[in-house]
Amino acid sequence: MNQRIGRRIESVSLNLLALILIIFIVGPLVWVAVASIQGENELLRHPPRIIPHDPTLDNYDYVFTGKIPTAYEVKGQLRSRISQEARLIPAALKNSFIVATSVMIVNLVIGSIAAYTFAWQRFRGRTFLLNFILGSRLLPVMAVAIPYYVIIQTLGLLDTYISLILIYLALTLPFSIWFLSSYFSGIPKDFEDAAHIDGCNTFQALTRVVIPIALPGLVAAAAFAFMASYNEFLFARFLTQSIDSQTGPVIISSIAGNPDASYSLISVAITLGLIPPLILAIVLRRWLTEGLSTSITLR
């Protein structure tokens, strides 16, 4: 009886803690979503309106169709908080998504193969190569920005997806390899031995046995590669020059840096930018907690 009450209290307090965390995490984002359907004047009140009195989709309409919200129109004047760049958001988010997804896939494929090798194979130069890969990230990005530009320019890749994909791979691979190799080596060795005894070669052992067990780790690495690429800014702004390759962060920051910036439009940009990762989060959620336990039941 006593234990039941104890359980109860524990469950309630844990749920309460989770609720506080959820509020802390999504609070700012909910505010952005709310702001995106308000007029600017509502937002500048003292205190601002938390529940919109007069919600409107005009801001979204402008982004997708170019129709200027009635609140902004001034006879003959195209001024007033309409940052025209807002209309580039859908295209920029598409660019972001393509780049981030490519990085995620390539990173997972070549990264997990390499990580597996580092985790369980012994070969000459292993330590040196691993240190080289990990050490490549030591120099702060501002010091390498100009050389990166020279490399991309030499390759003729300025203003392309490939330039961003290559750089994001170089930025994310060291860390995902480190994480994955450490993760793989945490998997009990009997699994792999069993695979070898069954006649698998190293590569097959990786794909057939290790990967299913390591799914949570792979998902974490995938999320890392996607997010790091989806929100990278320094190189994106530096190496892209037009909407052919400009990504979401570049466009959002250029809207925000515009003297005509309206918080409503910035909010629209941010809200739209959250949709692709939200979908990813919903897809990935299932795999995050399906690791060893399920594999054990398989056995």
Place this chain on the structure above:
Amino acid sequence: MAQHPGAARRHHSLRLGRKAYPYLSILPVLIVVALFAIYPIIHAVRMSFYKYLLTRPNDHPFVGLGNFIEVITSYYFKNSIQVTAIYTVAAVVGVVIYGLGVALLLNTSIKLAGPLKIVILLPWALPAVVSGLLWKWILNADFGILNGLLYALGLIDSYIPFLADPTLAKLSLIMAFIWKEGPLVAIFFLAGLQLIPDEYYEAAKIDGGSAWTIFRHVKVPLLRAVFLIVIVYETMTAILTFDTIYVLTGGGPADSTALISWFAYAEIFKGLNLGHGIALAIIIAAVTLVLILVYLRALKPEEATS
């Protein structure tokens, strides 16, 4: 020793394949990494020994360690090292505790774990420039929603200029860092927790362990590798926090949030003094390396993963 003797009778080519496999399997990674490592690093190291001011295009004398001496004796060095140290320690400790807490919650079967699992990823998806912008707006002293809420709830009489006060600005920055970086830490810890077989908990419970002893003596040791990775990554991220600061405070007020990396950037892109900027960057890299070695020593997993 990974090769087991049973394969001995397979033919020669396969043996060669076995030997070559490790190299082939890491080759793609190596190429991408090398492409963006070798030239930039050589370039940076060379540049740090020259006086390299872009506004003096035809005058780049060799100065030896001159750049390093100049930046170390500059007016901002001591202050920015202090600011960086305070910020990094607070941010890393904060984000690790927060991320671990979230991961432990996600690993339970409570009702709200599901929703939490979806939303936890979101702050991560915001570019640092955007989350900086968002916090700047929320914390605004004239029309920020946080001030609005506190005011509406009667907790404050007048709006607080969070970002205009040297101490509050630092705290705001640390909070923004934790909010944004927390998801990564949580997800990595969660993945680590998944690797701990259920039998371990059962065993510990049978031995009469409380939740705390299970945490302390079962989870923490098994999570060592994750701790190491997360701490190293977050330390590097915190030391190099740039976008958020650029948007949120610009290093101010009165340089109270100007990290050493901000000055590296400013020397290069504002002062056009590549020699100074790269010397600072190399100092940062060296400090980071020392920190990593210290962590490695302190957190080395017992069964020596390497």
Place this chain on the structure above:
Amino acid sequence: MRTKRLPGLLFLLLAAITVTALVVGCGAPSVGAPTAEPAQPAEPTKEAEPAGQEPAAPTALDFVVWSYGIETIQDNIKNFQAANPLCQINLKDYSWLDYHDTMVGRFAAGDPPPLLYGSDHWLQEWAAANWLAPVDASFPQVTEYSGELAPYALQGMTYNGHVYGLSYYADTIDFVYNAEQLTQAGFDSPPETWQDVWDMSIALKEQGITEYPMILAFSQQEGASIEALISMIYARHQGEGALFDAANEPTFAQEGSAAFEAIQWLKEAYDAGILDPASLQTAEIDQVKSMQAGAHTFTIFPQYNMAELNRPESGEFAGKFKIALMPGDSHSTVGYVRFYAMTPQAAAMGDAALECAWSFLEYFGGKTDGSYTVVKRWAVENGLGFAQLPLFDDPAVEEAFGKWGDVAVISQQAELARSKEGLTPWFGAWDVFTRAEVHKAILGQQTTMDSLNNMVVKWNELAQQ
């Protein structure tokens, strides 16, 4: 082994790339600055043939801008191309906050666009680095426009006696007040001196009209904060030499100087709750928004914000914002200019490109069929200021500016405007590295004199390099 086929082709390609990178790395320790290095020889294998290489008919020129009014710029380009079918302009843009740094990176990496926006902050820096080409060296006729320009704008586009561009827009830093709040506090005319500002602020505060009567955009990231500060110094000072003498030697580090008075006033105003403490975190966009919200009565910012401030739908104070001459004995202020510039790349691309560059500069910053078509469009449609003095008499401009401001005051202030003293190749760096010194004085972390002395030290250090 069959499982490991994938790297083959990728490997060869990337290996070649790595070698290329290594070769690049082994040159002199140069960032490839003006060492002309066209991008074609390196990569025949890539699909890098987007546009440009075939000079079939039109010459293609890249034109880089900061992101503002992109659709308007594109429309202007369309009109320009219709009039100049042999020139094709490709627009590229970076956000204003990133513009300087991104361009520095591009220049340093050896990839300059032929045409771009420039600003008086960085003209000397960029020209000293050989990143910009003097327009008058190739097209002496550019100086024919000089006579019609406000002196501060011409100065802002001139380095070592050469003209580096034609003005995109030019504006003054103005003192702005909320007339309704001021009337409510019992004042029927704006402040003339800083003592007036102080007295009125106390009254506004005591009557509870505004908690902090004055706000400034003094965030450390705000590039225009130096201009606001200098305007407060100029207005207190008669003639030249308020900050630097003719030889660019600092003159401001003494007690009683205009700079000392200005910073000291700010410090006292901060302590007295006249200056909003949030000023130290505020940038221009938020400054305008909080004025619109009626949170403050006085502020200082570039004139073009008036169009936004007084926009009819912007809130209860729309139309109540007015410009007063900058308080102080001389009422002088800062005038600045942003301009269309060209780089040595234009000439390197050949005569056709150079001719196009000139046609472009003249179409955008000069006259077409006798009128400043593009400059006027920015003024009328977006409220951007201008340096072409004859435009003040243009009826369309008068009508447009009349909607949000008093044309007489705007032009009177423009006549009193001076360019920033101390414009040198290191001015931009000095500004960035000394913003914190002003903060420290305002926050009381050190005395005003300490701050001024530190600013001199930094100036001398940069000047010596």
